[in-house]
Amino acid sequence: MSTETVFIAFGSNQGDRQDFCDRAIALMGLLPLSTLTGISSYYETEPVGLEGEPAPLWFYNGVVRIETRLQPEPLLAICQETERSLGRDPEFRNGSRPIDLDLLFYGQRIIETPPLTIPHARLHQRRFVLAPMAELAPNWVHPQRHQTVQAMLDNLTDSHRVRKLALTPGSRYAARPSCSLPPIG
Numbered sequence: 001m002s003t004e005t006v007f008i009a010f011g012s013n014q015g016d017r018q019d020f021c022d023r024a025i026a027l028m029g030l031l032p033l034s035t036l037t038g039i040s041s042y043y044e045t046e047p048v049g050l051e052g053e054p055a056p057l058w059f060y061n062g063v064v065r066i067e068t069r070l071q072p073e074p075l076l077a078i079c080q081e082t083e084r085s086l087g088r089d090p091e092f093r094n095g096s097r098p099i100d101l102d103l104l105f106y107g108q109r110i111i112e113t114p115p116l117t118i119p120h121a122r123l124h125q126r127r128f129v130l131a132p133m134a135e136l137a138p139n140w141v142h143p144q145r146h147q148t149v150q151a152m153l154d155n156l157t158d159s160h161r162v163r164k165l166a167l168t169p170g171s172r173y174a175a176r177p178s179c180s181l182p183p184i185g
Contacts, residue, residue, distance in 0.1 A: 001033075001069045004107040007137070008079065009063050009120070009129050013047060014098045017060040018167060020086055024099050026173035027082050028064055031075075038065035039169045040132035046160040047096075048126065056096045061162075062169055063104065063132040072106050076116050079103065104129065108143045119144060127158040 008028065012020035021042065029036040040062045047056050068075065079101040087098040104120045111118040119142055123129045130153040133140070138150035145152065 003067050006066045007104040009102045011059045011061040011100045013057040013059040020099045021060050022172040025170035034066050034068035038136045040135045042165040042167045043162050045128035045162045061128045124152050127162045131162050
């Protein structure tokens with residue numbers, strides 16, 4: 001089983017946004033068969049697509065880089081369970097939320113199945129994803145668009161405001177070794 005580089009975006013705009021993001025980072029650091037190898041800065045970002053909600057909080061957003069031997073579907077399932085464990089209602093996908101986790105890239109794979117689209121279908125349109133992603137991997141090439149993350153960010157027309165925060169991501173919870181699967185047999 002080979003190791004893949006995976007990028008996962010995270011965001012929160014409910015309650016203690018830093019705490020939700022820090023918890024998500026800590027839990028991603030415990031993924032089985034995986035190593036957390038990079039965490040972007042936190043960015044405070046203007047909500048996108050939350051029209052109709054009364055003055056939602058701005059999001060805290062960021063991106064993590066993980067080296068993993070998990071396959072994409074089990075990784076997606078773990079991310080969805082992490083969202084639920086942190087209070088996300090799976091039936092309410094597009095409103096304010098305590099945490100949101102999106103698989104952006106899984107190596108250079110292109111995956112289009114009913115539960116999963118990789119690369120993430122709208123990442124190239126979103127400053128709140130590209131800014132932290134460019135901090136971690138500016139030269140990462142989108143396998144369908146054949147552009148680097150930095151080039152996509154430089155050419156972006158998204159006018160939603162994004163500002164880098166002077167916070168240390170993941171600082172509230174001490175790093176622990178990742179989980180491993182029990183031996184078979």
